[in-house]
Amino acid sequence: NAGVTQTPKFRVLKTGQSMTLLCAQDMNHEYMYWYRQDPGMGLRLIHYSVGEGTTAKGEVPDGYNVSRLKKQNFLLGLESAAPSQTSVYFCASSYSRRDQSTDTQYFGPGTRLTVL
Amino acid sequence: GQNIDQPTEMTATEGAIVQINCTYQTSGFNGLFWYQQHAGEAPTFLSYNVLDGLEEKGRFSSFLSRSKGYSYLLLKELQMKDSASYLCALSLTDSWGKLQFGAGTQVVVTP
Numbered sequence: 059n060a061g062v063t064q065t066p067k068f069r070v071l072k073t074g075q076s077m078t079l080l081c082a083q084d085m086n087h088e089y090m091y092w093y094r095q096d097p098g099m100g101l102r103l104i105h106y107s108v109g110e111g112t113t114a115k116g117e118v119p120d121g122y123n124v125s126r127l128k129k130q131n132f133l134l135g136l137e138s139a140a141p142s143q144t145s146v147y148f149c150a151s152s153y154s155r156r157d158q159s160t161d162t163q164y165f166g167p168g169t170r171l172t173v174l
Numbered sequence: 175g176q177n178i179d180q181p182t183e184m185t186a187t188e189g190a191i192v193q194i195n196c197t198y199q200t201s202g203f204n205g206l207f208w209y210q211q212h213a214g215e216a217p218t219f220l221s222y223n224v225l226d227g228l229e230e231k232g233r234f235s236s237f238l239s240r241s242k243g244y245s246y247l248l249l250k251e252l253q254m255k256d257s258a259s260y261l262c263a264l265s266l267t268d269s270w271g272k273l274q275f276g277a278g279t280q281v282v283v284t285p
Contacts (some may be wrong), residue, residue: 062216089271098182100261100277101217108271116272148216152271161204161271165216 059084062166070172071139079134079169081149089153090132091116091163092124094145100148101148107132137172146170178276180262185282190252194279196202196245196262204265207273208236208247220247220260229232257283 062083071077089108093101103116107126119129121143123135132151136143150163177199186192196206205224209217223229223238223245235248247255259278266272 064273087201090271098277101263101273101275103272106272119248145197162207162219162222163273164219 061085062149064147064166064169066169067167068170071136073140075139076081076135076137077171078095078119078136079140079147079149079171081132081151081166082130083132083151083164083166084130085151085164086129086166087153088129089151089161090126090158091150091152092122092132092134093148093150094118094143095148095168096145099139104134104147118148122164139171141173144171144173178262178274179274180260180266180279181283182277185284186252187284188252192249192252192281194247194249194252194260194262194281196247196263196276198242198243198245198262198276200264200266200274201238202225202267204267206236206263207244207261208245209261209263211261211278217261219248230263236239254283254285257281 064134065080086158091106092104095101105124107113110129113124125133147169149166153162179197208220210220211217214226221236228237233250238245259280262276263273
């Protein structure tokens, strides 16, 4: 099992450009999450999904869109990148219908995004 | 909302014990998580407390007191590889599955 994977690992964008970050999990998890992590601010939830075809806003959703067309994939889009979106982005997944004992989240390796 | 407070940084010597405190203010939560995050890497799960008391896992222990709004992570027999950030997170009752993270405590282990 690969767990949670993210592509790309690094990316540099110019202001106004767009891009999509891909997250994939092979643990048959129902829930998936996108976070951003900035120095001194911890992990902040951008958007999340409680199942295929559903998405919801988190704490800092502005400037981002998401889609969950397949259970194993969760995409994060930046339509018009801004320097304030320079951050490390983590994807996570949780909850299997087989194991409902915890809601432990498992994280991908992260994407380091710089917007110039 | 939920306020989660952790010290920013702690320094300890190899072989020693360090206690990382986490205090919170919330109307309700399912349980409290601790994650470890090495520089440049993803957070990894360490422990989960639902009930009050101590949970022990080898060199790491986590304690929760709901009445006092307080948790701590205890790291014993510190090793150099324990140098990392330790994140406290609450599992929120108003939306199952969502976690609210503290800013993390950077632990520096010195020889």
